[in-house]
Amino acid sequence: MSRHPEIEGAAGCGPRDRETLDHVRRCPECLRALAGEEPSRLFALLSSRPIDPAILDAVSRGVRREISSDAAPRRPARSRGLAVAAAWAAAAALAGLLLVPPRPPATRASVDRPGGRAEVALVSSPGTPEVVDLSVGDVQLVMIFDREMDL
Amino acid sequence: MRDEAGLIRAAAEGDESAFEDLVLLKRERVVRTAYQITEDLEDARDVAQWVFLRLWKVLRRFDPGRRFDTWLYRITVNAAIDLLRQKGPRDVLQPLPETADAPGAASPGEQERALDLADLQRAFFRLAARLAPKQRAAFVLHEIEGLPTGEVARALGIRQSTVRNHLLQARKILRAGLEREYGHLVPGSAKAADPQERS
Numbered sequence: 001m002s003r004h005p006e007i008e009g010a011a012g013c014g015p016r017d018r019e020t021l022d023h024v025r026r027c028p029e030c031l032r033a034l035a036g037e038e039p040s041r042l043f044a045l046l047s048s049r050p051i052d053p054a055i056l057d058a059v060s061r062g063v064r065r066e067i068s069s070d071a072a073p074r075r076p077a078r079s080r081g082l083a084v085a086a087a088w089a090a091a092a093a094l095a096g097l098l099l100v101p102p103r104p105p106a107t108r109a110s111v112d113r114p115g116g117r118a119e120v121a122l123v124s125s126p127g128t129p130e131v132v133d134l135s136v137g138d139v140q141l142v143m144i145f146d147r148e149m150d151l
Numbered sequence: 152m153r154d155e156a157g158l159i160r161a162a163a164e165g166d167e168s169a170f171e172d173l174v175l176l177k178r179e180r181v182v183r184t185a186y187q188i189t190e191d192l193e194d195a196r197d198v199a200q201w202v203f204l205r206l207w208k209v210l211r212r213f214d215p216g217r218r219f220d221t222w223l224y225r226i227t228v229n230a231a232i233d234l235l236r237q238k239g240p241r242d243v244l245q246p247l248p249e250t251a252d253a254p255g256a257a258s259p260g261e262q263e264r265a266l267d268l269a270d271l272q273r274a275f276f277r278l279a280a281r282l283a284p285k286q287r288a289a290f291v292l293h294e295i296e297g298l299p300t301g302e303v304a305r306a307l308g309i310r311q312s313t314v315r316n317h318l319l320q321a322r323k324i325l326r327a328g329l330e331r332e333y334g335h336l337v338p339g340s341a342k343a344a345d346p347q348e349r350s
Contacts, residue, residue, distance in 0.1 A: 026265040031338040039337045040325035043275050047295045049268045051182050055196050059178045062200040067167060067207055
């Protein structure tokens with residue numbers, strides 16, 4: 001390794017090749033020239049490190065597989081977990097809606113009294129909680145009875 | 152294999168085999184760029200895969216009058232920054248696995264003097280975590296991938312003056328960190344001369 005390549009081509013910008021960067025990495029003179037004024041230019045050498053071919057092949061394989069199945073591209077990894085969680089939550093909510101028995105019709109009673117008619121309705125099914133809607137004239141009172149409720 | 156422009160044209164018309172060749176041509180730089188931003192090879196692989204699938208969907212919209220690589224870097228950097236933001240604070244670093252040296256590898260004596268790239272990578276991850284995502288992306292594209300500032304500006308969708316400012320700030324932070332914490336990597340520094348001081 002006696003020849004010293006053009007350092008300007010090895011960092012900052014412009015054409016560069018792995019052979020040049022490899023030389024710079026191994027040559028103290030070139031390294032000093034590269035990092036002399038700006039040590040952070042040393043990081044340019046990171047482009048000379050080859051990526052594990054297994055990772056690159058996995059990219060090609062994955063792309064080929066998805067294209068042949070003509071699937072829409074999915075966002076990368078981290079969001080996939082969230083999407084799966086969201087799908088499970090949506091499925092659970094839907095299952096909840098389908099499995100909960102339909103609410104029985106509200107139980108109603110009415111009383112004629114001086115000053116107006118009083119309406120009382122048990123809106124929810126008996127159990128916990130129970131909601132009673134009491135209307136007297138223009139006044140409406142909603143009462144919720146729930147043993148579990150912590151006030 | 153056809154030339155790059157031919158591959159892009161054919162792939163844009165739906166030629167799967169041309170697109171596979173294009174992936175082969177570009178995959179390393181896409182993975183490397185994503186890796187320098189996400190710090191995780193598995194994430195970088197996922198980003199690259201997503202980028203190429205996205206590319207397959209939108210390639211017919213590519214304007215041949217523009218630089219393809221800039222467009223590709225733009226998609227890559229955006230996907231990698233999105234992922235980086237989702238990951239939140241970074242505390243686990245995964246250095247590149249050791250790979251065989253390129254042909255023409257140095258003798259053991261030369262190897263001792265050579266800058267250790269795994270060490271340099273660790274230093275970069277640790278110090279670059281102090282940069283804002285766009286500063287980091289600008290530095291990766293300009294200093295590691297070798298793009299001129301005009302191309303970096305187009306890839307990041309920002310003005311060239313902003314890129315220069317990002318680079319200035321990034322260099323300042325990285326330089327200070329290198330000198331303070333990784334002096335043994337910097338040739339000519341006191342710590343480089345005295346390996347005993349390595350931390």
